[in-house]
Amino acid sequence: MYTPHTPRDIAQMLATVGVNSLDDLVRVPDAVALRERLDLVPALPEAGIVKRFEHFARKNVGASYISFLGGGSYRHYTPPAIASLAMRGEFLTSYTPYQAEVSQGYLQAIYEWQTYVCLLTGLDIANASVYDGATALAEATIMSIHANGRKRALVSRAVNPNYRAVLQTYCDGLDVELDEIPVTANGTTDLAALQALVAGGSYACVALQSPNFFGNIDVPDAAAQSAIAASGTVSIAVVAEAIALAVLATPASWGAQIAVGEGQSFGVATAYGGPYLGFMATTKEHMRRIPGRLVGKTVDAGGNEAYVLTLQAREQHIRRERATSNICTNQAHCALIATIYLALLGKTGLQDVASANLKRSRELAASVASLQGCALEFDAPFFNEVVVNVGRPAGEVLDRLKGRGILGGIDLGRFYPEYANFILMTATELTSAGDIKALHAALNEVLDVPARV
């Protein structure tokens, strides 16, 4: 499929090349020739492909359930204008904009994305994107190691467990020790422990997430900020729910030198986990350590404003093993989607979304907390996620909710053995009053059933 060659074309072209058959062109030595018949899915005409994928889609029963899932991936309203613009073939089928003269549109869009990230985080410099929130944290850690030469990293246990696990994978590769800061009984990072840990000056960086994995606002206080700064530790702010940036104090305002996170909430579909986009911003001081593509503004030979990929001396295709990172392909198209999302919503629209999340999640929290046998575990200020103590294994409760067509949230016992009775529940602007009512009724039934011992 999708090849235009007629038998006549093939014959003419083979003659021009001077070989007899297509097989002659792709022949390999006998010792490495194909050993077996290929076993693939059958070839189907286009109509058959559509039928097959509709069949797959029907088996994703969970897509139509009432959902309170979050934990690093969020359902948000996406205006149809996004897809109609982002799916234009000029954008969709272009490569990394190496030839700037015919890529000005995409380069300008990336420059706009870099600016949006700076305005949202309060920092000076942002790159064109990395793979996702987790790898953005890993890349920020590598930047910190390059900055101060220390081979230990520190991360709060309230950072998304997937991000921490990925960070551990990267640290293993680099032979870097990774330590964790404990969480307080109120679901935020233990700042006293943080101060004690950084005091020795042995950590390259310290990473805190806000809102953290439990949904709580979690930033260092003045004393912790001073301790981090005094110890020469690079402070990394992690943001998994980017909508929160619209209302929360910026990472720069509490001294973060690097802000990283997940941009999926800006118009990118949940899509069973990807593709999403990692964002990275930092101070001018770290400009030459940031990985990935950077678009800069310059002029052309005639003095017209123009955009171009720049500071490429950091990158793998120039510097090879001495590059700041190995990243080549990034998430440009997701960054384009996010840029269009931010342009459409603007200041007012983004604040509307953020405040709707604040409101809905408080309605959810109040509804759940009013049930016998349910309690909100923490009372720290939160964004759009809450931790509910159901007083019995969360997995059982979630299974029973599932039987009632509801995805009630995430079983925290999967990541924190001591939180086996806790569910992480999320509400966004797409969560309706009806959804919350349905959850209330279902939980009421489920919690009435005596738990198995």
Add this chain to the structure above:
Amino acid sequence: MSRLASDHTYSPIIFEQGQEGRGSRYVESGGAPTGFLPPEALRADLPLPDNSELDVVRHFTRLSARTFGIDLGFYPLGSCTMKYNPRVNDAMAELPALRDLHPWTPDDLAQGALQIMWELERSLCSLFGMAAFSLNPSAGAHAELTALLIAKKYFKDRGERQRGTVIVPDTAHGTNPASAAMCGFKVLSLRSDARGRVSVDELKNVLGADTAVCMMTNPNTLGLFEDHIHEIARAVHEAGGLMYYDGANANALMGNARPGDMGFDLMHLNLHKTFTIPHGGGGAGHGPVGVAAHLVEYLPIPYVRARAKAGADPNAAPSDRMEFRLDFDLPHSVGPVRSFWSNFAHAVRALAYIYANGAEGLAKVSQLAVLNANYLRVRVRDFLETPYDEICRHEFVASAQDLKRETGVKALDLAKALLDRGFMAPTIYFPLIVAESLMIEPTETESKETLDEFVAALREIVSLAKSDPGKILAAPEHTVVGRLDETRAARQPDLRWYPHPATA
């Protein structure tokens, strides 16, 4: 009048458009944030522009008109495999129950998604001769990193920590050495021989107890098949090392030969090259990593498992008789490498492409990609040097070295002149071992007519370079901007717009 003022594709930066309060209403506001959070938790200001939807639509439509994609014309960017991206693939990725499925959905409610991942994985295993693939890595470089982490852990578990060297030919992509460095490996660059291949003798000289991995691209970035691959693999294995296949050029042999049969232990694919996933201006990609049987237990998590489903219809398709789950419990796993399981929407596109072709179709794809490249090679060598002139695979490398000596016109200038004539430029100045290189990869989706037009344009450019080189040195003249001042961009970095003139 300046070029920009007369340009109907121009749109000023978004931050200098709009007025506060002009935005459209997309969701109902929840009210002032101060009603929900303490004042110290809140930001002082949100300095983003409010635009009307029409202004935003016009802005990005204009930006798209200043962007060149495959949909506009021939894109012979070597090593990037810029083939047609079928629309049905995008439509399948947009099916609501695929697009809107949440990654934390319990396995039993996400069976369709898991089945897609499993079918893709099994198909890739058969096509490339590997025991298993992980769909986790987000791109080729990410997969290289993953594979080298696997190698590092494998040697550690075997008590062979001294294996700290990764061997990379000088024709390799820059990601190879950069990925090796991210896993703490020392990189040893191997000089190619006069035929543009890895020299088996030179390789044997550097193999030893410190050898961890030999990373190879086959066909290599000169478009040449490494015909001693069997000997190379044997030598590396005898030295106790692992063979890694960089799948950037897999379009050259898909369905006709397999890395697994060549002795590779690890490999990656760029599904966004070979399997028609759109590049989208530089990503997102999708880079599955494949392993031979002895490395399966080291794959990143999660990994999709299948087992026979009780009571399944015996007449159903094989995968419809199974049930699937995400396995997070691989005891030797290197760990997860990304936030969630895979670039799933791209797995959908890749599987749709496999369905569109089947095994025979994919083999034909490669054959025609190789035919197109050879056809261009023999036509281009009439007027440009082709330093390694033999049957190539999916791409070939020409050189403007002689032309430069004769006329002062370089590969870069030829590239810019092609832009003026409606073509994307080939990859230039890569691979590094050919001076003034132009790396040309036409892909199989281009017709003979398009290739002939490209040859005619390039011939005319070379001829003009000889008669009136100034014309080529001044190119491009018909693009929305002319050649850029890249030195200024790097020396005075302007990486963002500022609300007020920058203070620094």
